[in-house]
Amino acid sequence: MPGYVPGAQPQGKTVKLNTNENPYPPSPEVIRALRAALDGGGECARRYPDPLCRELRQAIAEFDGVSPDQIVVGNGSDEILRLLMTVTLDPGSEVGTLWPTYSYFEFLAAQCDARPVRHGVDTGGRWPDSLFEGGERLLLICNPNPPVGTLQPHEMISRLCEARPESLVVIDEAYIGFAPRGASAVSLLGSHANLMVVRTLSKSHQLAGLRAGYAIGTGEALAALLKIKDSYNVNALTQAAATAAIGDTGHFESTRAKVIAERECLAAEMRRRGFEVPESHGNFLFAIHVRAQEIFEALAERRVFVRWWDKPGMRDGFRITVGLPEQSDALLRALDEVTAQLGR
Ligand SMILES: Cc1ncc(COP(=O)(O)O)c(C=O)c1O
Structure with missing residues (x-):
């Protein structure tokens, strides 16, 4: 149009x-946390926020059953995805995605002069053989995968990580909050060093306007994210609101x-x-x-x-x-x- x-x-x-x-509106705890942060003569505006988002990472760690050391928080998960592309891709290198999928992946790839490789899925969402056989350094896979909303089980994710040991397999779980319980790949992180999970608080925690997303992982890729991110990438109000949102299960x-x-x-x-x-x-x-x-x-x-x-x-x-x-x-x-x- x-x-x-x-x-x-x-x-x-x-x-x-x-x-x-x-x-739906965010939790009343979010509104309370924002009000509390604004009280106090504007200190939350005057001072820099916690660069490590310690309280928020602690709340996420409890929510997802991981250690805070496994978490990096971003200004929305789009920031995390962009940072991941920046640390893993050189101009001309390839990034594998399902197709169709979240259309922003290809926009981000273009920003890094990377070449997106589409692995076609039908409306049933079955991952094609090409996904298991390709050589891209980075795979960005949504699960559930928009625009259809198909979901692949743990066995498929494990199979992919094993078939592609040289690739970083990023599972974007923006919509996992609406999937059946236990569907998240977070429980597989201990079994696959090349796996990373990306989440957002925009969807199931009603914070799209405040911008908070995070990566959960281990090893080099996580360390690289921490190294490259801006110190103060998540503002103080967002940190307070996101901590409250995650805490109100x-x-x-x-x-x-x-x-x-x-x-x-x-x-x-x-x-x-x-x-x-x-x-x-x-x-x-x-x-x-x-x-x-x-x-x-x-x-x-x-x-x-x-x-x-x-x-x-x-x-x-x-x-x-x-x-x-x-x-x-x-x-x-x-x-x-x-x-x-x-x-x-
Ligand atoms: C699959 C997927 N990943 C990531 C995002 C970005 O979320 P955020 O608001 O945290 O940047 C979206 C937003 O629509 C999405 O659909």
Whole structure:
């Protein structure tokens, strides 16, 4: 759509289901922590933040069952991903990704003059043989993998790490908070020295606007990240808010359950309307339809924003962020209008 910026905040009465934000507010503990940080005569603004994010790393360590020494925190997981590319890639070197996947990977690769290598997955998400056989120094693999939301089991991740001992295998778990319990690759870190897990607090912890993400790993790659990151890459307010968010596991659990329940309801409604909707383990759905682009554009005209990409393997569907039940209702109403108008 000309002039349409996916990350921009649409004004007016809109249904914004295009950037996989969490529809629920952050934990009340986050608001309390922010207020407390702001009290005290602005000290949190005057002084530099903790460069090592010690309190936050301690909270993450407890949440993920790892040691704080295994964690590096970034200004969103996009910063971590960019740093990982910077430390592992030279101009001209290759970075392997699934395809389709998080489109920002290729943007980051271009910033490093690296060459992305796409390993194609179908809507079932099965990893292709080429992924196990390639020679790229860095593999960036989302699990669950957008835009469809497919999830691969531990055995597959272990097989990949073993098949590619010369590669750093980074599992981007941005959406793991909406996947079945126990799906995270963090429990495999002790078995594979070439494995790293990247997480964000933007999705399942409702902090997209404050920017906090982290890497969990061991060995050289983690040390390299620490060495290259800016000292004060995570500001004081974000550190306080993220520590509180991670600590409120009750809020995480209750909002997670609501998003998952809404995802399943919306998927059923979409399927009832003739869309093919593969099973998703994220906070989004991929709705496949022969007229996907037209539907996406007609929805946008009604200020219902979902996401469509004019890219191979992606243009035959659009991605819908799972929102509040009333947002799903508004989307479905608009869809019914649009499909009736288009004659399906
Ligand atoms: C797969 C994936 N990884 C990373 C990110 C970036 O998250 P952050 O907000 O922490 O930079 C996103 C954001 O949409 C994502 O979809």
